[in-house]
Amino acid sequence: MSKKNKLRIVPLGGLGEVGKNMTVYEYGKNILIVDTGIMFPENDMLGIDYIIPDYDYLLNKADRVVGIVITHGHEDHIGAIRHILDDIPAPIYATPLTRGLIEAKLKRNNVLSKAMLHTVEAGQSVQLGAFEVELFHVCHSIPDAVGLGITTPAGLVVHMSDFKFDHTPVDGWPTDYAKLAELSQRGVDLLLSDSTNSERPGWTPSEMVIGPAFDDVFASAPGRVIVATFASLISRMQQVADAAVRHNRKLAFVGMSMVDNAKIAREMGYLEVPEKTLVSIEQALNMDPKQVVLMCTGSQGEPSSIIGRLSAGTNRHFDLKEKDTVILSSHPIPGNEETVSRAINRMLRRGANVIYDAIAPVHVSGHASQEEQKLLLNMVKPKNFIPIHGELRMLKRHGYLAKQVGVPEENILIVENGEVVELYDGKLSKGERIPGGYVFVDGQSIGDIDHGVMREREKLARGGIFLIDLNVDKYSGRLMGEPEIITRGFLSPDEAEELLPEVRRRIMDIVNGGGLDAEKEIGSAVKSFLYNETKRRPMVFVTLSKN
Ligand SMILES: [Zn+2]
Ligand SMILES: [Zn+2]
Numbered sequence: 001m002s003k004k005n006k007l008r009i010v011p012l013g014g015l016g017e018v019g020k021n022m023t024v025y026e027y028g029k030n031i032l033i034v035d036t037g038i039m040f041p042e043n044d045m046l047g048i049d050y051i052i053p054d055y056d057y058l059l060n061k062a063d064r065v066v067g068i069v070i071t072h073g074h075e076d077h078i079g080a081i082r083h084i085l086d087d088i089p090a091p092i093y094a095t096p097l098t099r100g101l102i103e104a105k106l107k108r109n110n111v112l113s114k115a116m117l118h119t120v121e122a123g124q125s126v127q128l129g130a131f132e133v134e135l136f137h138v139c140h141s142i143p144d145a146v147g148l149g150i151t152t153p154a155g156l157v158v159h160m161s162d163f164k165f166d167h168t169p170v171d172g173w174p175t176d177y178a179k180l181a182e183l184s185q186r187g188v189d190l191l192l193s194d195s196t197n198s199e200r201p202g203w204t205p206s207e208m209v210i211g212p213a214f215d216d217v218f219a220s221a222p223g224r225v226i227v228a229t230f231a232s233l234i235s236r237m238q239q240v241a242d243a244a245v246r247h248n249r250k251l252a253f254v255g256m257s258m259v260d261n262a263k264i265a266r267e268m269g270y271l272e273v274p275e276k277t278l279v280s281i282e283q284a285l286n287m288d289p290k291q292v293v294l295m296c297t298g299s300q301g302e303p304s305s306i307i308g309r310l311s312a313g314t315n316r317h318f319d320l321k322e323k324d325t326v327i328l329s330s331h332p333i334p335g336n337e338e339t340v341s342r343a344i345n346r347m348l349r350r351g352a353n354v355i356y357d358a359i360a361p362v363h364v365s366g367h368a369s370q371e372e373q374k375l376l377l378n379m380v381k382p383k384n385f386i387p388i389h390g391e392l393r394m395l396k397r398h399g400y401l402a403k404q405v406g407v408p409e410e411n412i413l414i415v416e417n418g419e420v421v422e423l424y425d426g427k428l429s430k431g432e433r434i435p436g437g438y439v440f441v442d443g444q445s446i447g448d449i450d451h452g453v454m455r456e457r458e459k460l461a462r463g464g465i466f467l468i469d470l471n472v473d474k475y476s477g478r479l480m481g482e483p484e485i486i487t488r489g490f491l492s493p494d495e496a497e498e499l500l501p502e503v504r505r506r507i508m509d510i511v512n513g514g515g516l517d518a519e520k521e522i523g524s525a526v527k528s529f530l531y532n533e534t535k536r537r538p539m540v541f542v543t544l545s546k547n
Contacts, residue, residue, distance in 0.1 A: 005027070005028075005152075005153045005154045005424070006027075006154060006422055006423070006424045007025065007026070007027050007152050007154035007155065007157070007422070007423040007424075008024075008025070008026040008027070008420055008421070008422050008423075008431060009023065009024070009025060009026075009157075009190075009192075009386065009420070009421040009422075009423065010023070010024035010025075010026060010057060010420050010421075010434065011023055011024075011388070011415060011416070011417050011418070011419065011421075011436065012024055012053040012054065012055055012057065012417060012418070012436060013035075013037060013039075013053035013417055013436075014035075014037065014076070014388055014389045014390075014417075015388055015389075015390075015395065015415060015416045015417050015419075016391060016392050016395070016416030016417055017039065017390075017391060017417070018039070018076075018196065018333065018334055018389070018390060018391060018394075019037060019038065019039030019040065019051075019076045019333075020037045020038050020039035020051055020052060020053050020076060020079075020080065021035045021037040021076050021077050021161065021388070021389055022034070022035050022036050022037060022053040022055070022080070023035065023159070023192070023388065024057070024058065025131065025150065025152070025157070027129075027130045027131065027152050027153065027154060028130060029064050029129075030064060030066050030128075030129035030130040030131065031058070031061055031064045031065045031066065032065075032066055032067055032069065032128055032129070032131045032133070032150070033058075033065060033067070033068040033069070033084070033088075033090070034068075034069050034070075034071065034148065034159055034161070035069075035070055035071055035077040035078075035161060036053070036068060036070070036077070036078065036079070036080040036081045036083075036084045037053070037074070037075065037076035037077045037078065037079050037080055038050040038051060038052050038075055038076065038079030038080045038441075039051045039052075039076065040300075040302075040333065041440075047442055047457060048440045048441070048442050048449065048454075049441050049442055049443065050079065050441050051438045051439065051440055051441065052079070052080040052083050052084075052439045052441060052446070053080060053417070053436075053439065054417075054418075054435045054436060054437045054438065054439050055084060055087070055088075056434075056435045057434045057435065058087070058088055059087060062087060062088045062089070062090070065088050065090040066090070066128040066129035066130075066131065067090055067091050067092070067093055067126075067128040067129075067131075067133075068081075068084070068088075068090050068091070068092045068093070069092075069093045069094070069126075069128075069133055069135075069148060070092065070093070070094040070098050070102065071098075071145060071146055071147070071148065071159075071161035071162070072095075072098055072140055072142050072144065072145035072146065072161065072162060073094075073097060073098040073100075073101035073102070073142050073144070073145075073232055073234075074141075074142060074162070074230075074232050075230075075232060077161065077162075078098070078101060078102050078105065079105075081102055081105065081106070081115075082105065082106055082109050082111050083441075083446060085106075085111065085114065085115055086111075089114060089116075090116075091116040091117075091118055092115060092116065092117050092118065093118045093119075093120050093126055093128075093133070094117070094118075094119065094120065095119070095120065095121060095122055095135065095144040095145075095146055096119050096121065096144060096268055097142070097143055097144035097234070097264075097265065097268055097270045098144055098145075099117055099118075099119050100264045100265075100267075100268050101232070101261065101264060102115075102117065103115075103117060104260055104261075104264055108260075120135050121135070122135050122136055122137035122144070122146050122176070123135070123136065123137070123176070123179075125149075130152055130153060131150055131151070131152055132150070132151040132152075133148055133149070133150050133151075134148065134149035134150075134151075134179075134183075135147075135148060136148075136149065136176040136179035136180070137173060137174075137175065137176045137179075138160070138161075138162075138163035138164075138175045138176070139163060139164050139165065139166040139169045139173070139174055139175045139366075140162045140163055140164060140235075140366045140367075141162075141207075141233050141235050141236065141365075141366030142232055142233065142234050142235060142366070143170075143171050143173070143234055143235060143265075143270045144270065145161070145162065145163070146161075147159065147160045147161065147163060147175075147176075147180075148161075149179070149183045154189075154423050154424065155189030155190065155423055155426060156183065156186055156187060156188050156189050156190075157188070157189065157190045157191075157192070157423075158180075158183055158188050158190070158191045158192070158193075158380055158382065159192050160191065160192065160193040160194055160376060161194060161388075161389070162194050162196070162366060162367055162389065163175060163193075163194055163367070163368055163376075164204050164365070164366055164367055164368045164369075164372060165203075165204075165368060165372045165375060165376075166204070166206045166207055167206060168206045168207070168208040169206070169207050169235070170207045170208075170235040170238050170239055171235065171238070171270070177379070180376070180379050180380055181379060183380065184379055184380050184381050187383075188380050188381065188382040188383065189382070189383050189384060189423060189426055190382060190383065190384045190385070190386065190423055190428070191376075191377070191380050191382035191384070191385050191386075192385075192386045192387075192388045193373065193376060193377075193385075193387060193388065193398070194367055194368060194373075194388065194389045194390075195373075195387040195388060195389050195390030195394040195395050195397070195398040196365075196367040196389055196390055196394065197365055197367040197368060197369045197370070197373075197394075198370060198373060198387070198390065198394045198395075198397040198398035198401060199393070199394060199397050200365075200369040200370060201369065201370050201371075202369050202370065202371055203369055203371045203372060204364060204365050204366075204367065204368060204369045204372060205361070205364045206364070207235060207239070207364060209361050209364060210236075210239050210329075210361065210362060210363070210364060211239060211242070211243070213360050213361045213362050214239060214240065214243040214327075214362065215243060215246065215247070216360070217325060217327060217355055217360065217362070218243050218244075218246070218247040218249065218293075219247060221290075221323075221325040221353075222290070222323045222325075223289035223290060223321060223322075223323030223324050223325065224289040224290075224292045224293070224294060224321065224323070224324045224325070225249065225292070225293045225294070225324075225325050225327065226293075226294045226295075226296065226307075226310075226320075226324055226325070226326045226327070226352075227240050227293065227294070227295045227296075227326075227327045227329055228295075228296055228297065228298045228299040228305075228306070228307045228326065228327065228328050228329065228330070229295070229297070229299045229328075229329040229330050229363075230297065230299065230330060231255070231257035231258045231260075231261050231297050232257075232261060233329075233330065233366075234261060234262075234265045234270060234271055235366075236329055236330075237253075237261075237262055237265065237271055237295065238271055238272065240293060240295050240329075241271070241272070241273040241277065243293075244277055244293045245274060245277055248291065249277075249290075249291050249292060249293045250277060250278070250279040250283070250284060250287060250291055250292055250293070251273065251277050251278055251279070251293045251294075251295065252278070252279050252280060252281045252283070252284035252292070252293070252294050252295070253281075253295050253296075254281050254294050254295065254296040254306055254317075255296050255297050255305075255306050257297060258295060258296055258297055262295075281294070281317065281318075285317075285318055289321070289323065289324075298310075298343075299328045299329060299330035299340075300330070300332060300333060300336045300339065300340060301332075301336065301339040301340040301341075301342060301343030301344075302339065303339075307326070307328070307343060307347075308343060310326075310347065311342075311343040311344075311346035311347045311350070312346060313350070320347060320350045320351075320352050321351075321352070322350075322351040322352070323351075324351075324352040324353070325352065325353045325354075325355065326347055326352050326353070326354045326355070327354075327355045327356075327362050328340070328344070328354065328355070328356040328357070328362070328363075329357075329362050329363045330357075330363050331357055331363055331365065334391070340356075344356060370401055373398060373401055374401055374404070374405050377401070377402055377405045377407065378405055382407065383411060383426055384407075384411045384412070384413070384423065384426075384427070384428045385399070385402045385407050385411060385412045385413075386412075386413050386414075386415065386421060386428070387399055387402070387412075387414065392414075392416060395414050395416075396414055399412045399414050411427075411428060413428050413430070415430070416436065417436030417437070418433055418434050418435055418436020418437070419431075419433055419436070420432050420433070420434060440454070456539075459539055460489070460539055461489075463489075463490065463536060463537045463538040463539060464487065464488055464489030464490030464491075464536075464538045464539070465486075465487065465488050465489060465490065465538055465539050465541070466485070466487045466490055466526070466530065466538040466539065466540045466541070467485065467486040467487065467540075467541050467543075468483055468484070468485055468503075468507065468522060468526065468540070468541065468542045468543070469483065469484040469485075469486070469543050469545075470483050470484075470507070470511065470518070470522075470542065470543065470544045470545070471484075471545055471547060472511065472518075472544060472545070472546050472547070473546070473547065474546035474547060477511075477514060478511070478512055479508055479511050479512060480547065482504055482508075483504050483507045483508065485500055485503065485504070487538065489538075490536065490538040491534075495534065499530070499533055499534075502529070503526055503529065503530070506525055506526070506529060507522050507525075507526070510522050510525060518542075518544060519542045519543075519544050522542050523540055523541075523542045526540055526542075527540050
């Protein structure tokens with residue numbers, strides 16, 4: 001087959017960062033989207049709920065999108081789907097569980113009716129315009145995850161989203177090695193593959209190692225066991241349920257996303273919990289603590305999550321008790337280490353016992369480590385390679401691994417979001433650069449919060465605020481009464497008592513001295529006075545009304 005046609009690969013998310021995965025394939029007039037994820041904000045992104053990919057590139061091409069294929073049901077792959085659908089009403093293709101989770105998400109936001117959802121099972125394929133997409137099973141930390149074989153007139157691409165090579169996964173369904181070998185036989189022109197753990201040597205442990213670790217904790221816990229993880233870690237739900245059965249404890253899922261996901265997974269047969277093991281949270285709270293397991297979200301210590309609230313003592317429904325044992329069954333996402341550590345300390349202070357992955361194997365990664373990544377490269381034998389899903393250092397490391405196993409250096413391309421790649425005549429080259437940044441979602445507003453607003457929030461958070469309100473007689477120009485000063489996050493009460501009288505005096509001098517541009521003059525005088533006295537810089541605002 002002649003391959004003298006051009007396939008464009010447009011990375012919109014997940015390259016140069018961990019999260020908000022989204023890749024676009026473009027052949028002629030046809031566009032295929034793979035995954036539409038979100039990313040959770042870093043600590044310094046104040047007030048942001050989450051971040052979605054900048055898909056500006058697609059806005060004037062919506063009618064050319066032949067389909068959106070989703071690899072699995074994690075938020076960093078499905079989270080942005082409702083925002084994308086607003087602008088790109090293309091049909092969605094996913095395996096049964098992934099589809100179920102997408103459906104629930106769209107329903108929660110009342111947009112299910114405008115979505116066209118199609119189920120494709122692992123092992124099946126679907127023709128979308130110029131793309132023939134084959135879905136094949138991969139192991140991960142959620143059931144029903146897939147990798148993609150994408151056949152185009154420009155060549156065969158293998159898109160390996162999140163995966164691991166687990167021989168004893170929770171659901172007993174290993175990665176489809178035969179399919180990978182078969183694709184390899186056909187000759188793979190380009191492999192894209194998950195780089196999350198490319199800095200981790202060796203092999204990611206099997207999900208199986210968690211069972212004994214849970215057994216130890218469940219057997220010795222003097223009271224309730226509270227397990228925290230992501231609501232979409234459905235494989236972990238199964239392991240907790242199995243441990244609950246083994247130790248004669250009742251299990252309650254806590255929190256809307258946890259309850260919803262468990263319900264969907266159970267209904268679809270991806271989560272097996274005996275009816276008599278499952279109880280509601282209300283029932284669980286009235287039982288002997290030694291018979292109870294609660295499963296909730298918040299393993300990242302997020303203040304708004306159940307674990308965040310339990311650690312702070314602000315959970316409305318129930319409190320942390322002295323004999324509780326809390327298991328944090330996940331690894332902090334890069335950047336969250338501090339928040340997680342604080343939550344652990346707070347819970348210990350409240351008398352709970354806390355078990356986390358640094359002290360017991362209560363979590364294993366769902367992502368391939370170096371040896372698995374090399375095995376994949378060796379199995380697929382791609383002509384070209386692009387590492388995806390990871391910060392730049394992880395992508396670079398993955399590129400280095402590919403070189404080690406024999407992919408020619410010139411056939412390995414490390415790119416970040418917005419850097420277009422073209423596959424032509426079996427060779428990769430860099431195309432143009434398009435926007436590939438952040439779109440912040442804050443409450444109902446999408447994209448209105450830009451980096452300017454973020455910088456302002458940062459300034460407010462760093463320095464606090466200093467507000468001066470002046471009332472001036474419109475005829476004489478003299479102050480009517482004392483200047484009113486409101487300050488937040490800047491002065492301690494003692495400092496305020498010492499400094500504010502002097503600030504007021506200086507303001508009155510300026511106004512009563514007939515300053516023509518009083519607001520500006522006051523602003524800069526107050527700023528420099530405050531800086532001299534405190535060596536800190538609040539945001540200073542002056543309002544002046546004439547009456
Ligand atoms: Zn995932
Ligand atoms: Zn992922």
